[in-house]
Amino acid sequence: MTRTFTTPLTPSDYASLFDPLRGREIRGRIESITHHGDLINLTLTPGPGLPTTFRPGQFIGLGVLIDGRWQWRCFSITDAPRPHLTSLSLGIKPVPDGAVSTHVATNAKPGDIIRLTSPGGDFYLPQPVPDKLLFVTAGSGITPVMSMVRWLRQEYGTRSSNTLTSDKASTNSTGTDIRPSNVPTASSNNCPGVLATTPSAFPDVIHIHSQRSTEVPASDNAERHHMPGPYGIELRELADETPNYQIISWNSADRGRLTPQTIAELVPDINERERFACGPAPLLESLTKKFPGTHVEHFHAAKATSDSTTTGGTIHFPAEHKETACDGATTILEAAEACGVQLTHGCRMGICHTCTATIKEGQAVDIRTGTTHREGERVRTCSAIPDGDIAIEQT
Numbered sequence: 001m002t003r004t005f006t007t008p009l010t011p012s013d014y015a016s017l018f019d020p021l022r023g024r025e026i027r028g029r030i031e032s033i034t035h036h037g038d039l040i041n042l043t044l045t046p047g048p049g050l051p052t053t054f055r056p057g058q059f060i061g062l063g064v065l066i067d068g069r070w071q072w073r074c075f076s077i078t079d080a081p082r083p084h085l086t087s088l089s090l091g092i093k094p095v096p097d098g099a100v101s102t103h104v105a106t107n108a109k110p111g112d113i114i115r116l117t118s119p120g121g122d123f124y125l126p127q128p129v130p131d132k133l134l135f136v137t138a139g140s141g142i143t144p145v146m147s148m149v150r151w152l153r154q155e156y157g158t159r160s161s162n163t164l165t166s167d168k169a170s171t172n173s174t175g176t177d178i179r180p181s182n183v184p185t186a187s188s189n190n191c192p193g194v195l196a197t198t199p200s201a202f203p204d205v206i207h208i209h210s211q212r213s214t215e216v217p218a219s220d221n222a223e224r225h226h227m228p229g230p231y232g233i234e235l236r237e238l239a240d241e242t243p244n245y246q247i248i249s250w251n252s253a254d255r256g257r258l259t260p261q262t263i264a265e266l267v268p269d270i271n272e273r274e275r276f277a278c279g280p281a282p283l284l285e286s287l288t289k290k291f292p293g294t295h296v297e298h299f300h301a302a303k304a305t306s307d308s309t310t311t312g313g314t315i316h317f318p319a320e321h322k323e324t325a326c327d328g329a330t331t332i333l334e335a336a337e338a339c340g341v342q343l344t345h346g347c348r349m350g351i352c353h354t355c356t357a358t359i360k361e362g363q364a365v366d367i368r369t370g371t372t373h374r375e376g377e378r379v380r381t382c383s384a385i386p387d388g389d390i391a392i393e394q395t
Helices: 002-006 011-018 099-106 139-156 220-224 232-241 260-266 281-290 332-338
Strands: 027-036 039-046 059-066 069-077 088-092 113-116 132-138 204-211 245-251 274-278 295-297 313-317 322-326 356-361 363-366 372-374 378-380 384-386 390-393
Touching: 039 099, 039 113, 059 088, 059 099, 069 088, 069 099, 069 139, 088 099, 088 139, 132 139, 132 281, 139 204, 139 232, 139 274, 204 260, 232 245, 260 281, 274 281, 281 295, 313 332, 313 384, 322 332, 332 384, 332 390, 363 378
Parallel strands: 132 204, 132 274, 204 245, 274 295, 313 390
Antiparallel strands: 027 039, 027 113, 039 088, 059 069, 059 113, 313 322, 356 378, 356 390, 363 372, 363 384
16 A cells, blocks of 8 residues: 555655665665775675675675766675674775776765675685684785684684683673574574584684785784785784684785695695685686685686687567677676666676576576576576577566
C-alpha cells in the first residue's frame, strides 16, 4: 500500500530526505581521509543497509559520483571484524589511471555520501586458524593482511604461550564475545568443537613486507623499518610484544624485488605454513607457481591481449535495445560502457560478482581462467570477452 502512494519513488527515497544514509542503495558517509605518503586511510560510517559482518581480509565496493556517473572500485577493509562495528576503515593507494582512488585522494572530503557494496572476496583467514601462517605483502598489498593481523591480535591477544583458554582468547576485557558473527564457535551446532584445533594463543606468524624506502612517509619508526606509514609502528609494536609474530622488512629499493627463492630462504619451513600473499601480479604468479596452494589477492584485473584466440563479436543488449562490435581484446563491460550501456559493476577485477550477467545467446571467455561460458550461464562482464556474437542481459 505504501509503495502504491509513493510510485514511481519508493519509501526509501523519501527516507533519504531526512537521513542521507538511507536509500534504495547501500550508502555510507566519509568521516575522515588521512594521507600517509602514497597510502590513504579512509574511515566511513556505513548506512543501515550494509552488513557489517565480514571476514578478516575481505574488501568492500566503494562508489563515488564523478562527472555525473557513479564509478566503482573495491578496497580492502583494514579493521578487525567485531560485533556492533559502527565504522569501517579502508586502505587506498591512488593510481594514475584509477578514477575512484584519484577522486578520493584529490576531491573527496569528510561528509560526502558514497555508495557501498556488501563485503566480499575469497582472501581471508580460514577457520580453524592454522597453527603456522606466512603473510607476504608488497606495497599497498599489506591492506587486507592488516585486517587479518588485527583480528589475530584481537582474538588471541599478544601472548604466545599456550596458556590462554579458548574462552579467554575470544573475549575482551569486559567479557564480551568479540568473534566475527560468521565464525563458528565451539558451541556451534553445525561445527561442534571447531576451536579444539584452533590455537589457544597467537599462532606462529611470519610476515614479510616489501616496500621501497623512497615511498615511505617520514615517520622515524616506519622509515627505519621500511614499513608503510599507517601501519609501521603498529606492526613493530606487535612484533615487540608478541614473540610469535615476526615481521621481516624487505627494502626493494636497495635489495631488489622479492622472489620466491628469497622467501624460501627467509622461511625454511614455508611448506608447513598456510600462505597468504598480496602485491604485484608477477610476484603472486611466481609464488603460486613455486608454492601451489598459496592464497593470493590481486588488486588489478588480467588484461585481454590483441593476439588472443578469442575472436570477439557483436554484443547485443536486449533490455537496452542496443548492440556494439567488440574485438577480442575488450571486455564486455568495457564495450558496454563505450556504447552507453551502464552495467552494474564493482571491482572490475573479476572478484566481487557485482557485474555478473546472463548469456542469452552465444558464448564468452573469461580472460582470467580461459573458461568458456555458454548460453544460459552467468558471466562476469568485467573479465569476459565475447567469442562470436553474443546477447547479454543483466538482471
